[in-house]
Amino acid sequence: MKTVREALQWGTERLRTASTTPRLDAEVLLADVMGVSRAGLIARLHATLTREAFKAFQGRIARREQGEPVAYILGRKAFYGRDFLVDARVLIPRPETELLVERALARLAKMPTPRIADIGTGSGCIAVTLAAERPDATVIAIDVSEGALAVARANAERHGVAGRVTFRRGSLLEPLDTPVHLIAANLPYVGTNEMDVLAPSVATYEPHVALFAGPDGLALIRELLAQVSPTLLLPGGAVLLEIGYAQGEVVAQMARQRWPQAQVVVHRDLAGLDRVVEITNIPSSTQGE
Numbered sequence: 001m002k003t004v005r006e007a008l009q010w011g012t013e014r015l016r017t018a019s020t021t022p023r024l025d026a027e028v029l030l031a032d033v034m035g036v037s038r039a040g041l042i043a044r045l046h047a048t049l050t051r052e053a054f055k056a057f058q059g060r061i062a063r064r065e066q067g068e069p070v071a072y073i074l075g076r077k078a079f080y081g082r083d084f085l086v087d088a089r090v091l092i093p094r095p096e097t098e099l100l101v102e103r104a105l106a107r108l109a110k111m112p113t114p115r116i117a118d119i120g121t122g123s124g125c126i127a128v129t130l131a132a133e134r135p136d137a138t139v140i141a142i143d144v145s146e147g148a149l150a151v152a153r154a155n156a157e158r159h160g161v162a163g164r165v166t167f168r169r170g171s172l173l174e175p176l177d178t179p180v181h182l183i184a185a186n187l188p189y190v191g192t193n194e195m196d197v198l199a200p201s202v203a204t205y206e207p208h209v210a211l212f213a214g215p216d217g218l219a220l221i222r223e224l225l226a227q228v229s230p231t232l233l234l235p236g237g238a239v240l241l242e243i244g245y246a247q248g249e250v251v252a253q254m255a256r257q258r259w260p261q262a263q264v265v266v267h268r269d270l271a272g273l274d275r276v277v278e279i280t281n282i283p284s285s286t287q288g289e
Contacts, residue, residue, distance in 0.1 A: 089147035124152025191217035248274030
């Protein structure tokens with residue numbers, strides 16, 4: 001039988017060519033098998049694993065060796081201080097998306113009982129987080145995928161906000177039949193011409209419908225901006241869009257072209273990359289309508 005230390009050494013060696021963080025992955029996967037935190041795992045380095053525990057660990061390591069993301073193996077991913085259920089039906093929440101949540105909360109800080117639409121909700125990490133952070137808010141979460149909506153519903157139940165989040169299946173703003181204070185969208189923004197530069201674990205395991213949007217990655221963002229109208233956005237409302245690292249200026253220009261008087265700001269993430277476009281002061285009569 002192996003000790004925890006020996007199992008970690010074995011797992012780390014197995015993952016050296018499959019992961020850029022082999023030791024971390026091995027620790028996270030073994031901690032999950034043992035039902036302890038990583039700190040708890042380190043405190044048990046000299047403990048002996050049961051035969052069943054080591055077999056379960058071997059299975060997780062084998063999946064990671066094939067490139068499967070750790071989050072899918074665990075079935076969960078941390079986002080904004082909460083654990084979200086994830087599987088192959090949804091994109092894995094990214095830390096960069098927390099910037100969109102931060103900007104949304106800042107926009108809504110002085111607004112009582114806000115109404116929010118989360119477009120392309122996926123796992124529901126944005127919708128559920130906003131509902132949890134603002135107990136007076138109501139949220140409409142929209143996605144084209146029934147599988148994604150099932151995951152999002154489970155996360156709403158998990159975090160106690162199911163009574164304030166309504167889930168609707170459909171494309172972009174089409175299912176939205178009531179005006180809101182905020183439209184938030186983390187839509188697919190990877191170009192199909194960028195498929196070859198994606199990490200293999202992303203391209204192979206994560207749902208393509210949640211990743212790709214035309215050759216330049218902007219097809220759905222263009223369509224969403226065209227659908228935003230005064231009938232769907234309350235006075236003082238805003239649109240927040242997560243974007244790719246090189247898309248800030250082009251998306252900002254799209255928004256300015258549609259609403260010349262609007263205020264358009266590109267926010268950068270902690271790595272200094274374009275990440276969120278914030279559109280405010282959208283006029284009550286929209287150009288071209």
